Amino acid sequence: MTTTPATAVVSDGQRTVTVVSWKTTIVFAVFTVLFALLPLLAPRRGESAFRLAAGGDAIQLADLVLPADGTAWFAVVVMALVTVAAAFFTTRGRRTPLWLTAVFGVVLVIGFLAWASAGATLPVVSLLAGSIALATPLVFGALGGVIGERVGVVNIAIEGQLLAGAFSAAVASSLTGSPWAGLVAAMVAGVLVGLVLSVFAITYYVNQVIVGVVLNVLVIGLTTFLYRQVLVPNSDTLNSPELFRTVSIPLLSEIPIIGPVLFRQSVIVYVMFLAVFLVWYGMYRTRWGLRLRAVGEHPQAADTVGIKVARTRYVNMMLAGAVAGMGGAFYTLVSVPAFNREMTAGAGFIALAAVIFGKWDPLRATLAALLFGFATNLQGILSVIGSPVPSQFMLMLPYLVTIFAVAGVVGRSRPPAASGVPYVKS
Structure with missing residues (x-):
């Protein structure tokens, strides 16, 4: 097994040792070389136009026109400089700053978009707004995963919670005529799946990963059976949900670029914004969050100070299920006007990757989910504008981004110490 070379820096004063890995620098170098092959082996003549305004914007920004090959080579140069800077920080025993990683990523994306959209117009607002919409269920799922792992339970059942939420939302909205x-x-539905997971994992000490996988398979089988036997014959009454409509926030929705992207969305997207803030604030600024993190890190110590470990895990796993269930509702109340079997298509596992990528932090996991949503929407946009990028590669793009993010950007990360470990009170 090979390991990434690292630099150890020792401080004689307090005898602290800091290990700085070369992983980020190596990944930067590899992606710089790979990206440079695009304009080198497949040069793209012409210009790329970035449309910065939507059709109904009060303020119409002019299109940003860039030379395709020139922008790609400029991106290669900047990426090479960032790689050198990352190597410099590593040789000095310092970690690569997050802003430097952000610069590398933004330049890579702009350079690739300019190369891929040569001779066409790329709708930037649609790309970003669609990315947020596609990332919404991933964000809800990632928040549910963060809450679960922070309290000490590995929530592999996110996929099942999303699918159960989508099914229940479609039926309830069809019967009542209300998306709420x-x-x-x-x-x-998400709470029920979380409760079943909790009973087996917390009370009966069953392996949490196995229980989560079994629950995913169970929900897939159950919803597929009910879809064929119940929803298909009664689609008019049971599978015709009332949808959430797009709501534009006055004034804010007229801000160029930001307005159409953030403030012309459905109600569930606005609920997502609120949920991200509430989970972050509650986790780090309230007694609830302190107890949650204590149980996930050291349940024995939490128990000695009077925190009921089992009850805390039960309550928070049901809360995590409720949050993930809202993500499932997005599929049938916003995205698609009917439930289809296995319509989540593995989004729960992408959300789980976002949890790991985000180092079990709600804000970072949200950013990771947005990155995956951007990669997914990009494949559709480039196909529409007739990009020469092979469709097979575009289908791989979200998963390539996942691998790049987890392998290159995250580096070493430590999950909560008691995550996945049953607590047996002695």
Whole structure:
């Protein structure tokens, strides 16, 4: 097994040792070389136009026109400089700053988009707004995963919670004619899946990963059976949900670029914004968050100070299920006007990757989910504008981004110490 070379820096004063890995520098170098092959082996003549305004914007920004090959080579140069800077920080015993990684990523994306959209117009607003929409269920799923692992339970059942939420939302909204009833039903379905996981993992000490996988398979089988036997014959009454409509926030929605992207969305997207803030604030600024993290890090110590470990895990796993269930509601109340079997298509596992990528932090996991949503939407946009990038590569793009993010950007990360470990009170 090979290991990434690292530099150890020792401080004689307090005898602290800092190990700085070369992983980020190596990944930067590899991606710089690979990206340079695009304009070298497949040069693209012409210009790329970036459309910065939507059709109904009060303020119409002019298109940003860039030379395709020139922008790609400029991106290669900047990426090479960032790689050198990362190597410099590593040789000095310092970690590569996050802003430097962000610069590398942004330049890579702009350079690739300019190369791929040569001779066409790329709708930037649609690309970003669609990315947020596609990332919404991933964000809800990632938040549920963060809450679960922070309290000490590995929530592999995110996929099942999303699918159960989508099914319940479709049925409840169809029966009541209210999307809000569908949203509540999705939360209840997520809670039930989380409760089943909790019973086996917390009370009976069953391996949490195995229980999560079994629950995913169970929900897939159950919803597929009900879809064929119940929803298909009664689609008009049970699978015709009332949808959430797009809501534009006055004034804010008229801000160029930002307005259409953030403030012309459905209600569930706005709920997602609120959920991210509440989970972050609650986790780091409230007694609830302190107890949650204590149980996930050292349940024995938490127990000695009077925190009921089992009850804390049960409550938070049901909360995590409710949050993930809202993500499932997005599929049938916003994205698609009907439930289809296995319509989540593995989004729960991408959300789980976002949890790891985000180092079990709600804000970082949200950013990771947004990155995956951007990669997914990009494949559709480039196909529409007729990009020469092979469709097979575009289908791989979200997963390539996942591998790059987890392998190159995250580096070493430590999950909560008691995550996945049953607590047996002595």
